[in-house]
Amino acid sequence: MIRSFARTFHQRHRFDDLELDRWRAETSEATETDRFDLRHRERLFFWWAFAKGVVRFPMTVARSATNIWAFIADLERLHGAPRRAMRTGRGCVLDRATWLVNGSRIELGDYVKVSAFSALIAGFDARISIGNYTILGPGVFVVAANHGVAANGVPIRYQPWSERAVVIGDDVWIGANAVILPGTTIGSGAVIGAGTVVSGEVPAGAIVHQRRGSLVVRPRQ
Structure with missing residues (x-):
């Protein structure tokens, strides 16, 4: 009225x-x-x-x-509480626009940089370990757990997680908007190109990027 x-x-x-x-x-x-x-x-x-x-x-x-x-409540739930539960080394920087899940299962070495809008999603058991001096660019997703997708009548949202640990070595650079899937191991000194989806093992000192839908792996010069 x-x-x-x-x-x-x-x-x-x-x-x-x-x-x-x-x-x-x-x-x-x-x-x-x-x-x-x-x-x-x-x-x-x-x-x-x-x-x-x-x-x-x-x-x-x-x-x-x-x-x-x-x-404030969302910032505490998505960043503050998990941040306090994490194990971090000296000089780490985590932008406040990052999303952290199961912080007690996330471990960062010394001088790690996690840029804005990135996400570290650990499992309830599976850990995410990131070595010294590693850089995560903006919008990087590191995921150690996926939803179950069984056709059992239970919505995917409520199915148990499938978990596999993620290990990222020292002095790794992961470009903007890259996605690191469960079970991935990235060797020290590797470079992951922007927007690359990585699964499995990346050799130490390798450069990995996508070109025309294919994954290209080459050594650093």
């Missing part, structure tokens, strides 16, 4: 046409009566906007407080 009244009031006084009417008044296309009506509508619009602001302000404050609380 209130919204209907507000819409009707807004349309009756043609508040959407104020800019057009101001232009007409400035270009001398409006009569004196039109200018008087315009000034009246402008004053009415000012008080209308003021009244709406007074009514909406408490609701805006309450909604903002709720949104801030929800953001």
